[in-house]
Amino acid sequence: xxxxKHALVTGGSRGIGSEIVKVLLSEGYExxxxxxxxxxxxxxxxxxxxxxxxRSSVEAALEAVVKQAGTVDVLVNNAGITRDGLIMRMKDxxxxxxxxxxxxSVFLTCRxxxxxxxxxxxxxxxxxxxxxxxxxxxxxxxxxxxxAGIIGFSKSLARELSGRNVRVNVVAPxxxxxxxxxxxxxxxKEQIATQIPLGRIGKAEEVAQTVAFLASEKAxxxxxQVLAVDGGMAM
Ligand code: NDP
Numbered sequence: 001x002x003x004x005k006h007a008l009v010t011g012g013s014r015g016i017g018s019e020i021v022k023v024l025l026s027e028g029y030e031x032x033x034x035x036x037x038x039x040x041x042x043x044x045x046x047x048x049x050x051x052x053x054x055r056s057s058v059e060a061a062l063e064a065v066v067k068q069a070g071t072v073d074v075l076v077n078n079a080g081i082t083r084d085g086l087i088m089r090m091k092d093x094x095x096x097x098x099x100x101x102x103x104x105s106v107f108l109t110c111r112x113x114x115x116x117x118x119x120x121x122x123x124x125x126x127x128x129x130x131x132x133x134x135x136x137x138x139x140x141x142x143x144x145x146x147x148a149g150i151i152g153f154s155k156s157l158a159r160e161l162s163g164r165n166v167r168v169n170v171v172a173p174x175x176x177x178x179x180x181x182x183x184x185x186x187x188x189k190e191q192i193a194t195q196i197p198l199g200r201i202g203k204a205e206e207v208a209q210t211v212a213f214l215a216s217e218k219a220x221x222x223x224x225q226v227l228a229v230d231g232g233m234a235m
Contacts, residue, residue: 011079015178102146158224174230197232
């Protein structure tokens, strides 16, 4: 039997992240998930408590993963937050927190885990951006900056790591049904759906399946790409 592959997922406690964990487990991976709230460990699933906004917490969690896992084949940077507001009233904290959870954490995980992957001479990194990082969105300058930052970061990293057989890609979800979008009223959701070419809001599992594809050998010749999973919103 071939050796079980190891995956590290940030923000695997709920929403899109927990679907990514579920799909990777079903594909035979052993998975480590980093988030502030943690679930019960299960077979091949390990939760590590971590605040992605806190550099020392991220670094400690990464060392714990490296110690337990030894190797990491797949890294998925999914943890993300919104702190929306118009620019003229946006507080420093709303800017700093979003940039730190959504973008600086991606730098920290990629810096540590790429060292392992470069030595292994194999690996796949998938960073979760958003259509907002491609199209922009009023009231989300902080979020859009963090998500567009992920795209530039990932393309650069893809170029840096290509010689080590490490692929780096971005998944840009559109409007997906999770806690992040639950805050919106039903009327607003229906209105948004009319602006999506496929005519409906997406499911977390649809994002997770795309992540699993990019992680797999089926995507062995794909690197530096941004794949929108958005029902056609950003085309
Ligand atoms: P949720 O709010 O449902 O889940 C967010 C995840 O991130 C949770 O697991 C949460 O864990 C984790 N997280 C948030 N803050 C921190 C933190 N400081 N430290 C550690 N973990 C943290 O969001 P979604 O599932 O909807 O979003 C997942 C990703 O997809 C995000 O990057 C988001 O920007 C992106 N996305 C989502 C879209 C959507 O429509 N839902 C659209 C486009 C992109 P915990 O709270 O336990 O720490």
